[in-house]
Amino acid sequence: MSELKLMKGNEALAEATIRAGADAYFGYPITPQSEVIEYLMSERPEKRTGMVVLQAESELAAINMVYGAASTGKKVMTSSSSPGISLKLEGISYLAGAELPAVIVNVVRGGPGLGTIQPSQADYFQSVKGGGHGDYHLYVLAPSSVQEMADFVEDAFDIAFKYRTPVLILSDGLIGQMMEKVVLKDQQERLTDEEVIKRYDTWATTGKTNRERNIITSLDLVPEKMEARVHKLMAKYKKMAEEDLRYEKIECDDAEYLFVAYGSSARIAQKAVELGRAKGIKVGLLRPITLFPYPKQQLFELADQVKGILSVELSAGQMVEDVKLAVEHKVPVEHFGRTGGIIHTPEEVLEALEQKIIKNGSIRHHKTRESSIL
């Protein structure tokens, strides 16, 4: 039976982690996501399900504990906020290289450096363009409500095990700290080693019995073998794009202008859509739910319908690059976003659309483009 509660995004995520049958959580507190570990500790999950919750001595320790637990086929999570995720990136690259399933949560705050504890979306590049070293990607889910903070935990574990890949839940201080109604799912049983093998095959180091030994490593010094490993990763990412791309279209059917926004900015942009439509501006919103894979084709197609696109993000302009790549110069694309922990208001977002796209007419840009082709 499902259960209705009023919870903070961070708390909903933590509760959903216990209910998803996770085996372990390793973390280190940092604002604005400390409620995750705080909630997990207070719930005594070791008594509820046998789940291990441990405050590590550092972010580095936490991510390597994740590596160890994931190697044995366990459902394991860590969470942090921006500076802490930077510390974890070495381990995240190793997880991707060793093809280990794990869920990493980033409740983003403003940067660079220690920055601010207020909400931000300036970790987009870090999240979708690698972040750590080497040819890898994370499957990136961007929740935009407290309900999605809860729902995406199970989805993230499913993807992590389907592809044997680390999955990132990219939230931010706004979604983490706000409270909304949330419907929680039933408790799932934690899997035994036998069930893990049955469900996900025998790659994990569950104790060798009658099989070849399994080796979990990201190291391969034979160039051809290492290249094959990279190609295998790339094949996974291609499959993700084909099978597990997620996005939401809001008021797009008759849209003449388009916002593209994820997470907290998607909520704000949705209000800007309401305000715009009340003024007679036919504007819609494309909300990427997965940031990798990215809804490139959907944007490419929408670009045939709309006159201009505004990418809205709490950053100085990161996702706008992917929007531009997807749109291939068919229509003008601009960025709008506040930084430093300031949250843009729906009014500011709508005004940016009017100033940067509608009034300024990117028709001008378009012509420049055409003339440069000529």
Place this chain on the structure above:
Amino acid sequence: MTEEIIIAGFGGQGVLSMGKILAYSGIMNNQEVSWMPSYGPEMRGGTANVTVILSDERISSPYLKVFDTAIILNQQSMDKFEESVKPGGILLYEPQGIYQHPTRTDINIYQIEANKLATEMGNKKIFNMVVLGAYLKIKPIVELENVLDGLKKSLPERYHNLIPLNEKAIHVGMDNLKTKIFQEKTVTI
């Protein structure tokens, strides 16, 4: 129906918990709700505010620039949020500590002397419930029954013995609401 509210005051006045009780009441009333706090260092002794939205529809932005109602509990918040009330909207404030009273004439202004009333009731901590009562008198967006259910949900069980006191405070707030008259320019604090 959608009601967009900002509650703003000092940390420790019960601003966030008042918002939480309102949000719970909305849930009990089968509404969509959102509760978006200011968080971080500004809470400790400084200003605290929370945006609460109750709606019959899916709530888009939890973060807003303008509000149907502003509940203002100190001068800094008055400076910041008087201008954020939509024309025709509501501004409810606690006059203690306010030296620049609101001056807008295109909104409905109300006062509740919650500090004084709570002190008279012998428990300053129920200050926020007096304010909540005054607000519900102006805008009965949720039934009192839902508020009491909301209180039960948001208070840990060991405090449930305090629910009757909270209920009384809500009634005191309802009974002592004043409409603001624009006379006094300064009040000594």
